[in-house]
Amino acid sequence: ETGVTQSPTHLIKTRGQQVTLRCSSQSGHNTVSWYQQALGQGPQFIFQYYREEENGRGNFPPRFSGLQFPNYSSELNVNALELDDSALYLCASSEIADYEQYFGPGTRLTVT
Amino acid sequence: QKEVEQNSGPLSVPEGAIASLNCTYSDRGSQSFFWYRQYSGKSPELIMFIYSNGDKEDGRFTAQLNKASQYVSLLIRDSQPSDSATYLCAVNIDQTGANNLFFGTGTRLTVIP
Numbered sequence: 001e002t003g004v005t006q007s008p009t010h011l012i013k014t015r016g017q018q019v020t021l022r023c024s025s026q027s028g029h030n031t032v033s034w035y036q037q038a039l040g041q042g043p044q045f046i047f048q049y050y051r052e053e054e055n056g057r058g059n060f061p062p063r064f065s066g067l068q069f070p071n072y073s074s075e076l077n078v079n080a081l082e083l084d085d086s087a088l089y090l091c092a093s094s095e096i097a098d099y100e101q102y103f104g105p106g107t108r109l110t111v112t
Numbered sequence: 113q114k115e116v117e118q119n120s121g122p123l124s125v126p127e128g129a130i131a132s133l134n135c136t137y138s139d140r141g142s143q144s145f146f147w148y149r150q151y152s153g154k155s156p157e158l159i160m161f162i163y164s165n166g167d168k169e170d171g172r173f174t175a176q177l178n179k180a181s182q183y184v185s186l187l188i189r190d191s192q193p194s195d196s197a198t199y200l201c202a203v204n205i206d207q208t209g210a211n212n213l214f215f216g217t218g219t220r221l222t223v224i225p
Contacts, residue, residue: 002157033212042116042200042215043156056212090155099144099163099204099211103155 002026004093004104012110013081021076021107023091031055032074033101034066035090043090049074050096078109086111115139116203118216126224131188133219135201138182144204145177145184146213151197160186191223 003026013019025032031050035043045058049068063079072093078085088108092101118135125131133147144163148156162168162175162184174187184203188195198218205214 031211035213040217042202042217043213045212045214048212058212088155094211096211100146100158100161101211101213102158103148106155 002093002102002104004091004102006089006091006104006107008107009105010108010110012112015081015083015111017081018077018079019081019109021078021089021091021109023074023076023093023104025072025074025091025093026102029093029095029102030072031094031096032068032072033092033094034074034076035092035103036060036085037088037090037106039087046076055096081111083111085109115205115214116201116216118199118201118219120217121220122222123219124222124224125191127191127193129191129223131191131195131221131223133186133188133199133201133221135184135186135216136182137184137201137203137214139203139205140179140182142182142203142205145175146202146204147173147175147186148200148202148215149195149197150200150218156200188221191221193223193225196221196223 033048034046037043047057094101147160150156160175176185201216202213
C-alpha cells in the first residue's frame with residue numbers, strides 16, 4: 001500500500017459528458033502526477049501539479065484539466081468525453097525533489 | 113522511435129530460475145530509471161530505481177544500468193509464481209519541466225511452478 005488513494009474505483013460515462021476523478025497523495029508528498037493507461041499500454045503522462053499549479057504537461061488536449069488543493073490532493077477533469085478516453089487513470093504522488101513516484105489504485109473509466 | 117522500448121514478451125521461466133527483463137531508452141539526458149511491477153487489474157508498484165551506472169541489488173531483484181548503451185535491465189533471482197506480472201520500465205525525461213516518467217509497454221512475465 002502506497003498511501004495514495006483515488007476515487008471512484010470505476011466509472012461509466014457517455015460520450016460528450018464530463019468527469020472528475022480525485023486523488024489524495026501520500027503523507028509528506030507535495031506533488032501529484034496523473035497518467036492515462038490504455039489497455040495493453042504503459043502509462044502516459046497527462047500533467048503534474050506542485051504548489052497548486054500545473055508543473056508540466058504531456059501530449060493531452062486542453063479538455064484534460066486539473067487542480068491541486070492546499071492539502072496536496074488533486075482532481076483530474078475531462079470534458080467532452082470521447083470513446084478513446086476509456087482507460088485506467090492513475091495518480092502518482094512524490095516529493096518535488098525526488099524522482100520516485102508512487103501510484104494509487106487507479107480509476108477505471110469506461111466511455112460508451 | 114519510442115522513448116522507452118521493452119520486449120512485450122510473454123517471457124516464461126520455471127520457478128527458481130533467473131528472469132531477465134530488458135529496456136532501452138532514447139534520451140541520453142535521462143537521469144533516473146525505474147522498474148514497476150503491475151499485476152493484472154492493479155496499478156503499478158515501484159520495485160526498483162537506479163540512477164548510476166552499474167548494478168543495484170535489493171533482495172532477489174537486481175537493476176543494471178548502462179548509460180553509454182542506453183540500456184537498463186532487471187534480474188529476478190529465484191523466480192516465484194507470485195512474480196508473474198507485467199514489468200514496466202520507466203525513465204525520467206525532463207522535457208516538460210516536470211518530473212514525469214516515460215513508460216515502456218511492459219514485459220509480461222510468467223513463472224511456471
